Amino acid sequence: MKMSKKSLAAILAAAMMTTAFASCGSNESGNTSGNASGDADAPYTFKVISENSADDPTSDVHPVKLALDDYIKDHPNFSYEFETVKKYDIASKIAILISSNDVPDMFTYEDGTSLDALIERDAIVDIDEDFSRIGVELEDVVLPGAINSKHVLSNHEHIYSLPMQLTTNGVWYNKQMFEEKGWSVPTSWQEFQQLCADIKEAGVQPLACNGSDKWPITRWIMLYADRMEGESVHLDASQNKNNRSFRDDIFVEAATEAQKMFQNGYFGEGFNTVEASTQYQMFLTGQAAMMYSGSWLLATWTDPEVNTLGEENIGYFIPPGIEGSSIDMEHASQMDDLSCATALCLGKEKFETGKTHDFLKYLFTTMGDRQSEIGIMTPYVTTKDLDYSPTQQLIVDQLQKSQYPTLWFEAKMDSATTDIALENAQLLAEGSMTPQEYCDRLADSVDEAFPAE
Amino acid sequence: MEKILRDKKAILVFILPAIIAYTAVVFFPMCQSFYFTFFEGTPNVNFEFVGLQNYAKLFGDVNFKESFLTTMQYFFVTGGGWIVFGLIVALMLQYGLNHFSNAARTIIYLPVVIPGVAAAALFSKVLEVTPTYGLLNSLLDVMGLDSLIRGWTGDSATAMWMVCLVDLWKGIGYYTIIFYAGLINVPPEVEEAARIDGAGKLTTIWKIVLPLLKPVTIMCVVLAIMNSLKVYDMPLVLTDGGPGRVTTVLSIYMYKIAFTKWQYGYGSTIAIVMLVLTIVLTQVVMRLDRKENV
């Protein structure tokens, strides 16, 4: 293993020379695939990549798998393949598949700004433009509200992803425990803080929090800021719009409030390592009295084996308004956090072959019924009457009076700012970063992406 | 004899398979990676020549600097720990044990063969705090050291230390065995001569044995440099680079830049910088060796 300086230089020089040849080689081989042709009955494998296993009933793609199972009964040449990829690996997986022209037929992805990278590379289907090619209009299978919210989220004129579920987020609480201990649902932010203090005093962890996913931490900054100055303040600040910036006092105040909740121990110990499944388990086993989470859980909660608490023992409320703020209580109670960061995308190249259109038509025309059958709040048109479970009814009631919906904290941030918001959130929560510093870093990053004019 | 050993055809038969395989799958891709550093975008889609821009970017990138420092922390704590403890343990095995030396060696090497993923998963349970105390916290609990109980891997003050310590645990055996092998090869006569001259055991080790171990030490340092700079599995599975960016070492940063931020060119640049760093550091160490030998 002796290597002298001279020979090292020689190797590096050789490296550079071969590099030149490398470039010739790789340029030629770019677009040789893609002219696949064949008859309609040729064998086809429909590939899906998702962050949860398709066998898991809570998984977004579970209904897709059910549809495929039914579909291949009549189409023996059609087969499918599901692949589960860890959430934080999906982007890298898709990135690699794009450069090898092998994007799957369908995959789940982080919605919002993250999609831009896929759109730029022309990797996914423009839903507004091309969806109808499968033989059915978008409006005929997706509820208008769901299409609208996709448009709100999109940074483009068109939408490039399909909705997975109707989701809203709020505080789930252990009704039984509340009754036993004489706690009541808070009607103001101040009461909410007092409630947390009381629960902690009683030796129970007030809120379960999956801090390893990071977004559950930033959500508390958003909740407070929105309740002080309105549901769009964080979305505006994310793009330096309407004279909003994360430098505004309101965000420092909100970050301080969120930090205080974590420092007070309302989210227990070691929240930075807690994962979603642990969070649910802690709530369902009574280790924590409440948790902030989304309505996607409803599908699992109809199963008594999972829901050890029992449906009748689970309550739901939207974090209440702040006394003394410019937003009144009524307004705050209708500020639903409609965040569902998962998008369903269709790979463009595979779509263009036309071999999947027939299946896609079958899938989306039956999606509504299929989803509601397994207890998902579906954004798709249904043909049957819906029968809600008690917990689902809570959500339906809430959504019906919802007037001022909003989106998650990072929804409108560029990808660099999103990283900063999420990564630093863990440091903010554990107390090693000050609220001022947190907000300054966010604002600096936003300034770079959206320079103030 | 000479003629047979200079048989051109035989040489080709022996060396060519390795050269061809290595060139096609290792060397050529490395050059390609280097070539990518002058580009930005996605290969086959929108690859654009940007000159030295990616290298210039490194200097202004705060995250790169942070990751670099994190890698250096790992390099000094874990890499250094491997060498220091590896040597100490090897000496203990050689001079402290008469019996069970074989069994002890076997056990000390054991963690080396455990997959990184499994070790990380194992230790995430050992270090857990929520929802149930893991092995460490429950031991602390029993001993009444409640104040020490914490989320070891979720706390920015301790997370990187945990990554370092777990990899230290996993790696010591490897270096111990190499040092140990070096120790066996120290001729017994040398030690005996020292003893006859009246030198104590420690003096013998310090004055006679360690200098003889120098080539082995250099070898271990080179291996430690290579292994510690390319660390990937442990911080990924144990902490996923967090909390915040506290455990985002260069390799994880590079992977995220290239494969989740769509910046292949910049990602390749970071990779090449690491390669150069590895080569420079190992060269420095080997240089030191040579200079003193002359």
Place this chain on the structure above:
Amino acid sequence: MQRLGRGILKFFIIFLLVIDLYPIIWLILSSFKTSAEFIKPMFTLPESLYLDNYTVAIEQANLGVLFKNTLIVTVVSIIFVWIFSSTAAFAVTKMKWKGSNLALLYLTMGMFIPAFVLLLPQFLLLQQTHLLNSLLGLIVVFSCTSLSMAFYLLTGFYKYLPDEILEAAVIDGCDIYRCFFKIVIPLSLNGFVTVIMLTFVGIWNDLLISQTFVSSNENKMLQVGLASFIDDRGNREWGPTFATICAAIVPTLALYLILNRKIIDGLSAGAVKG
């Protein structure tokens, strides 16, 4: 004084052995616990040998397929690594030619290259040759990337094979190929065992490469399966998770325990003298 020193030394060694062994023993014991037992303090012993964890692990994590794939890839790659490195190391150390030093340098350089430097180009290479998502593709990558380390260790080994043995064989009328097969190979068995074991551990334990180049379920490798199983249900189902981790480390552990004497001897010979 001498005795006291020795006592302290022994204490340290025992302490060290405990630290090395205890987590592994704890892991194995915990894999036999029922989910109810995980609520008790972690250091308690399991109440009975609860084997259901393993049944769940085998079914849910698809251990059979994972094992089969990993075994095929590892074994075939090792064969290639062995062929490439044993012949090349022979040509470089024993045969006399002008470029031998350069070849030595060129091949050992691979040891310095971190795997992820090569990731993207190798991906493009496999894609062009239609080897993505196949066990063969993994074999190609593993065989070539593991080559440098094996080659380096073997050059260290061969160097200490006395030239006289070769000379004697030549005088007896052996040609170069027979010298290699009849003399060098049989005399280097310890070295081969070391190389095989290190390559085995490297491939069997790899996450990065197998995670990047294979995406289909039927060709998934063990560590990737393990990582996603842990990710999927690691926090909900500790028992099966521990069982899966155990299953994943058993083969390397077993191989190591069987071969450990030779490995340690081989490692020392190859590494130290080289």
